Amino acid sequence: MSTTLSRRVSRAIADPYTPSSLGARRRSSRWDELLRRFPELDQMRIVDLGGDMRAWRLAPVQPRELVLLNRFAQSDVDGGGNGNGSVKAVVGDACSLPAELRGERFDLVYSNSVLEHVGGHDRRLAFAASVRELGDAHWIQTPYRYFPVEPHWLCPGLQFLPVRARAEVTLRWPLGGYSAVRELDQAVRWVLATELVSVTELRHYFPASEIWRERFLGLTKSLVAVAGGVG
Template sequence: MAWTDKLIDYKNPHSIGSILRQRRIAPLLELVKQCYRERGGCRILDIGGTETYWRIIDSDFLNAHNCRITLVNTHRVAQSGHPRFTHVIGNGCQLDFSDYAFDIAHSNSVIEHVGNWQNKAAFAAEIRRIAPCYFVQTPNFWFPVEPHYLAPCIHYLPLHIRAILLFRLPLGRMNRPRTMAESLQTVQGISLLTEPMMRTLFPDADILAERICGMKKSLVAIRR
């Protein structure tokens, strides 16, 4: 197994990435419990999510809290056919659901991929519109190790330098681009956020920090 798999293989419950995820989602589980107490069930909209992600939560917990999870993606993702999950093709910046159609809106490491600030603002507005509670996680720009490239400080370099490095070097678990144009497109598709940016996008949320060695690795916006 490659060293990157040992770090961030989310199918492996013992990888560092899986352990950190399990710790990070504790507030999400509290939202689910609160929702179940009030409504006897929990309708979750996960924007950009997969069924694999939800395996970090014990299936008995999801069953006991009558969770139904709708996964929205811009493309088809792997489907198990489990009745808990509904798969929808859609755009997180313009969702085809009515206001408060769900109990909890959820997004994990997606908002940094939706494009420019206008898109990020539209994405955040949809999150806030679609459910009374939400849980939105994103990597912190100021954490020194970039989580996609798994390289220190690479995200502080100019865009064209990042594209050259990605084109020439094996970085993290990312596929090597075949052309410089593809590399530039990939790099442009990753723009990490800072804590002030998250507070601006989610003014009605608490912004929590996931820390490693005292440093803020990722940011989580939660509206309870």
């Protein structure tokens, strides 16, 4: 498969910023559930851990105030607003909150497909502690480990292989977000930076939360730890 074709196929399947893609449609379905549980989202003060403005520009509803916490600066965020309220980007680590957010409280702590990238069990515990520090209500989504297709590579069963095998597949597999990787060390780095979690693990990190299952073709595709809102 050519590089151009593989990129087109990957975008059609998983790119959340391509409105017609399967990934965008699944994210739209999650938005429906989020808004059902938090119908006053447009009046809320929200912090998005690991989020970026591209996703919120495609959201059906904009919050009154939005704070984006990410480890990288976001040049496309201006302080003027998002069409409904104010937007602010903060550079920092969600597992060790920057001073700028210490003591802050939000109506909703939100995160989408970040927990699996924070880097190991202890860091996931720290991430969960940050969520609780920032607010009582939260919506923390992460892909489900036992869905048959690994969502970042779009490769069936990849998550169950040893690290070296996953890295070797990365160098050859034409689909997904890492299809351009050409060096083994880089492939290993991406493999180690992606750890999908199970229901048991997510319940361990968020023991007081409901675990909502997003399903696709009857199978659990992703998990959301939810606290607060309408049950």
